Amino acid sequence: MAKAKIALIGGGQIGGNLALLAAQKELGDIIIFDIPQSEGMVKGKALDILQLTPHDGYDVSISGTSNWEDLKNVDVFIITAGIPRKPGMNREDLLEINLGIMKEVASNIKKYAPNSFAIVISNPLDAMVYAFYKVSGFNKNKVVGMAGALDSGRFRAFLAEEIQCSVQDISCMVLGGHGDTMVPITRLATVGGVPIESLIEPSRLEEIVNRTRFAGGEIVKLFGNGSAFYAPAQSAIEMAESYIRDKKRVIPCASLCEGEFGVDGYFIGVPSVIGENGVERILEFELNNEEKSSLNNTLMAVKKTVKETKL
Numbered sequence: 001m002a003k004a005k006i007a008l009i010g011g012g013q014i015g016g017n018l019a020l021l022a023a024q025k026e027l028g029d030i031i032i033f034d035i036p037q038s039e040g041m042v043k044g045k046a047l048d049i050l051q052l053t054p055h056d057g058y059d060v061s062i063s064g065t066s067n068w069e070d071l072k073n074v075d076v077f078i079i080t081a082g083i084p085r086k087p088g089m090n091r092e093d094l095l096e097i098n099l100g101i102m103k104e105v106a107s108n109i110k111k112y113a114p115n116s117f118a119i120v121i122s123n124p125l126d127a128m129v130y131a132f133y134k135v136s137g138f139n140k141n142k143v144v145g146m147a148g149a150l151d152s153g154r155f156r157a158f159l160a161e162e163i164q165c166s167v168q169d170i171s172c173m174v175l176g177g178h179g180d181t182m183v184p185i186t187r188l189a190t191v192g193g194v195p196i197e198s199l200i201e202p203s204r205l206e207e208i209v210n211r212t213r214f215a216g217g218e219i220v221k222l223f224g225n226g227s228a229f230y231a232p233a234q235s236a237i238e239m240a241e242s243y244i245r246d247k248k249r250v251i252p253c254a255s256l257c258e259g260e261f262g263v264d265g266y267f268i269g270v271p272s273v274i275g276e277n278g279v280e281r282i283l284e285f286e287l288n289n290e291e292k293s294s295l296n297n298t299l300m301a302v303k304k305t306v307k308e309t310k311l
């Protein structure tokens, strides 16, 4: 079977880690793409990773480029292209700049690899994944945003630390938008099948939920400059692997809802089955009233940012 071709659009902090993880999992041949001013940087990262492959025996090729022609017939794109918020810049300024970048990326992907699967990471995520979908004209199953996988991973890590048990045995999901309004569904969180709510006091659980909500900001504050990159990269790789290997993992992702959970026409974090056809199915379930109202709250935030894209 032919090896998958994976392109990372944006070879910065997350892009570099995506390349490393994709190589270590031997997901396929890897191309790191960035703007011409950063071509040397991505070629350098590609060479550096190539030179670690013999140690553990990863049989993949890896290269760097700023030429879209090199991305013909790529199977999977993971997009982190964009700029981070700079001092003095407000959210709208950032949205405008990153929207311009996303439109350019989406048009090129439409031109060079129209049958690919695209995972969007760039922020503001809810608007960026929507913009990619609109500009590329891709079918809804071929576009997805990475948010819930990261937010759920953070929730799982904090819960495992609290209970002092393996992270592997924690199962939970965080739905909604990628921001402070995200909706961790604590009612359905379990450890080895045991409900979390029967193990952790409500007030303590609330603290953990709040830490999850602001986990990205906690890291930004510690770094002083830049945002999280290891966990975002790992989360997107989990999604790419499920697609490439047709694993049909159930992962909370920003998928286009058309009626599911009462959402119509927006990408929002929902449990999604990812397999060889992309987002193959959204697993819908009954929310309680409190969860419904939280999801509605997050939907309003998503609608506001999507409206700003004017798409």
Ligand code: APR
Residues within 6 Å of the ligand: 009, 010, 011, 012, 013, 014, 015, 033, 034, 035, 038, 080, 081, 082, 083, 084, 101, 104, 105, 121, 122, 123, 124, 226, 227, 228, 229, 232
């Ligand atoms: N085409 C390709 N790459 C681009 C373009 C473009 N038009 N414009 C910018 N880039 C590249 C930058 O040159 C940079 O190398 O995107 C890369 C972004 O990398 P970083 O600034 O290191 O950001 P990173 O930490 O990787 O985060 C990327 O993901 O989680 C989000 O908020 C985060 O939006 C940010 C994105």
